[in-house]
Amino acid sequence: MEWTTELRYKPYEEWSAQELLQLQAQAANSQYQMAYHIRPQSGLLNDPNGFSYYNNQWHVFYQSFPFGAAHGLKSWMHLVSDDLVHWRNLGLALAPDTPLDSHGAYSGSAAVIDDKLLLMYTGNVRTKEWERISYQNGAWLDKNGKITKLPKPLIEAPEHVTEHFRDPQLLKYRGEYYVILGAQDKTTLSGKVALFKSKDLEKWQDLGYVDFTDDVMGYMIECPNLVFIDDKPVLIFCPQGLEHEVADYQNIYPNMYVAGEHFKFNAGKLQTQQKAPINLDDGFDVYATQAFNAPDGKAYAISWVGLPDLAYPSDSENWAGCLSQVKVLSLDADGKLIQQPVPAMADLRQAGTVLRPEANYNQRQQLVYQAGKHYELKLNLDANQSGSLHLAANKDASQSLKIDFSTQDHGYVKVDRAHTGISFNEEYGTTRTVNFDQANRLELDIFIDGSLFEIFVNGGRHVITGRFFSQPDNQQIALTSEIALDFTGTYWPLQGI
C-alpha cells in the first residue's frame, strides 16, 4: 500500500472498524512484538506525550496513527500505571477532530493544575493550500477521565518562527507558567527552543529563545524538555540537521542533552559548562524523549524507540515503534546523566538462572539455550576480559545481536546489529560503540523484549537502545572469546505487562 497524502490524512470515520480490528490483531500477533514495553495497539507509535503523575497514577500518552506504519493523522493514546512498569491502555484520548487540530493532535506535555491535568499539545492544521499552521492547544483531563479541549489555542506562533513550532512543555515555576517549544527561527532557519510565560494560562508573554549554546542547533529542534535533577537543569532535545562538528552522533537525528548549573526562567538562560550537547542514548533508535519532575522528587524519562524518516522491518506488518522503559535520571559528579531502570522492573522477573564460566571452556559458551524473546540478562566482567556476547543467536552464533566488549586497557562496548538475520537502516551504521577512559570492570544490564534491546552499561552511565529483527528461532545466548572469561551473571525471563 502506498501511503499517499490523501490516505494518511483520511479521517478516522472513513476507516472501517473491520480494518482497525484486523490491524490490531496483526500488531498483537507479531513475532516481533514487545511484551513489557508500551507498543502500538495498531499502526504507528511515535513520541511519548503528557508523561505525568496525576490522580494517584502515572500517565503517559503516545502519538498514534492507528492505520498503518506511516506518519498519518495523529492522535494521543492514553495509558496509566501504578508503578511505571505495568501500564493499562485507556485508548484514544485526543483525536484530531476540531478546527484547531484537524490534521493531527501532535506532541505535547501535561501538568497538574489545581485538581486537573492540563494537556498542552500542538494542533497541526493544514490550509487548503496545504500550508501548515501550528496551534499550541490545551485540554483538561479530570479525575473521571473526561477530557475537555479548550476552545482557543493557548499560544499561537509568533512572527519570528516558521511553521515549524511544536511540542510544548508546560512547566510551573514560582507560581507562574512557562512553556518551552521546539522551533525554527524564521530569519536564520536554525533550530531553537522558544520560551513563553503566563500568570493565568490566558495571556502569554514571548520570552524569545532559550540561550543554552553558542553553536547552531541544526535547522530545527523538536521535543525540548527541561527537567531538574538535584536542582540542576537538564535540557533534553532533538536537533535536526546538527553539524557533526558540533557534536558527534550517528543516528539520522540525535536526541541530546545539555546539563547546566542554573536556569534563569525570565532570561531564558541555561548556565552550563558543557562544551557541546551529549547523546542521551548511545544506541540506534532513541528519539523524542520526554522527562518530567515527579512529586516523589525524582526525574523520570521515557522515549520513542524509533526515528523520523526511517523504515523498520515491522512496517510490512503494518505497525511500527514502541516506547522505551521508564528511566530514573540522576547526575554524576561531572554533571553527566545517569539513567537507571525503575525499581518495579524487577517485579517482572520470573525464576532466575545464575550464569557461571564453564569448566572446560573452548572458544564458545552457551549461557542460555532457549532464552525466549522477553528477558533480562545481567553480566559482570572483571578487568582484562574481552570477547563477544551473542543474543538472539542461532546454533553456531553466526547470526546474533552481537555485543563486543573489552575491559583491557581502555575498555569499550560495541553493539553490532548487522548479523541478526534481518538488517535494516544500514546507511546510518550497523554498530554503536561506547568507549571508556579506563575500564577495570564492566556491568551490563540488558533488557530484551521482542525486537527491542536496552543495554544499561555500568549502572546506567550509558544506555544503548535499539531495535533488532532476528529469526524467530534464534534464541540462544552465548559468549565467545579467545580465552576463558571471568564473569558472573543472571538471566531472568520477564513477564509481559
Add this chain to the structure above:
Amino acid sequence: MEWTTELRYKPYEEWSAQELLQLQAQAANSQYQMAYHIRPQSGLLNDPNGFSYYNNQWHVFYQSFPFGAAHGLKSWMHLVSDDLVHWRNLGLALAPDTPLDSHGAYSGSAAVIDDKLLLMYTGNVRTKEWERISYQNGAWLDKNGKITKLPKPLIEAPEHVTEHFRDPQLLKYRGEYYVILGAQDKTTLSGKVALFKSKDLEKWQDLGYVDFTDDVMGYMIECPNLVFIDDKPVLIFCPQGLEHEVADYQNIYPNMYVAGEHFKFNAGKLQTQQKAPINLDDGFDVYATQAFNAPDGKAYAISWVGLPDLAYPSDSENWAGCLSQVKVLSLDADGKLIQQPVPAMADLRQAGTVLRPEANYNQRQQLVYQAGKHYELKLNLDANQSGSLHLAANKDASQSLKIDFSTQDHGYVKVDRAHTGISFNEEYGTTRTVNFDQANRLELDIFIDGSLFEIFVNGGRHVITGRFFSQPDNQQIALTSEIALDFTGTYWPLQGI
C-alpha cells in the same frame, strides 16, 4: 441507541474505526472495569470459546460484539497466557465473514490435532426470510497464529433437531473424534445434548442424544461440556426453561453439572447416581462455562459472568460482560465438584495486610479503610460466629455488597447485592444463599475486581460469583455483628493483568 436487528447485524466494515476507537476508550475508562479478568476491549463479551493448551500456551477466545452492549454480529476474540492468569489479547480471530458464518461466528471449542489447533464453532446464518441455519464449522490455527477456515461445515444439523443446534465441543477418545452439541429436539422441543462421532473429521456419524437424566432439561441446552476428573465424567451445561421442580435455581438460566461414574462414548450414556443437576456456581451470573482436560492432567473451567436476555448497568457505557477467573476442578468423595483458583492467582498479590479482631469491638469493625476496587480477601471464622461482611461499603456500611454468614448450628453464607448503590436484575432475586449441613468453621476467599465478585467458600466447595455496581467512593471493608467475632484474615490489593 435502540439495537434494531439491522444495527445488530450491520457488517463490521460499515462501522467506522472512529466509533470503535471511542468504544474501546469508553470500556477501558469505565470505573466498573475489571483489572485482572478477561473483559471486552469494546462492546459485549459473552461465552468463552476454544479454551485449550496449544503451542506451549494457554488459549481462550471469547464471543464478542465489538460495537455495544448488545447481542449483535459475533466474532471470536483471542487471548493467550503462560499461567492461566496473565492473558495477552491477540484480538480478532474468527470474523463472521463467510457464507457459513455470515450472521455470527458463534461458540465452540478447540482441540489439538497433530501440530495444529482445530477450532470448531457454530456458524450462524440467516436466510433472506430470517430463518436460522446452524453450521458446525472448523478452522485451523497454526503455530504462527494463522487461522484458516474450512471450506465446508464439519457437521450440519440432523433432521431430529430444530434450528437450535450449537456450541460444539470436540473431544478425542481412543483415536476417534466425538462432538457434543447443545440442541433442541424437533419432536419434543426439549433441551438435549447431541453426540456425533468421526474417525477422520470428514464423515460424521449421528449417535443421537446423550443419556444423562430422565428429567426434561427445559426447552434447550446450551454450551454442553464433558470433562473428566480422576476419570469420572462431569457434564456441564446450560438448560434453558428448566422446571424448578427438577432442580432448584434462581438465575434466569442456570449453568449446571451432572457428575457420573462412567461415560460410554459409543452409547452416549453418562452413568450417574446424581438425582438432579447441581448449580455449578451459587451466585448470580455464571453462564456458558467451558471446561477441558489439559495436558497437565488437570481439568480447568472458565465462565462467562453474564446472562442471556438480561441487562447490566454497564450497558449504558456500551460494554458488557467479562470472563470468570480460571478454576481448577476436582471432585470430593461424594462426587461433588470443587472449584479452586489456579496457583498463579497468588502472583497478583501485592503487600498483604493481616486482619485481626479489634480489642474494643462495638457492633462494627473497619477492616480496610480504602480497599480499592481490585483485591483478594481471605477470612477464616471459627464455630459459633455470625455477622455480616461488608465489601465496597460506604462510611456507615449502609451501602455495601453484604455477605451474611453464620457458623452456628447449620451454617450459611448469604450474599446480598441489593444495597450496593446501584441495584439491577432484582426480578431474579437480590440474594444468593449457600446452606451447610453443619458448619463449625467457614473459610472465605473473596476476589473483587471492579464490578465482579468471586467468593470461594470452604476451599471451593461452593463458589458464589456475581456482578455488582457500587458507588465509586465506597471502598471500605467492614464487619458487623452483635458480638465480637473470632476471625483471622488477610487482605491483598491485586495487580492488574
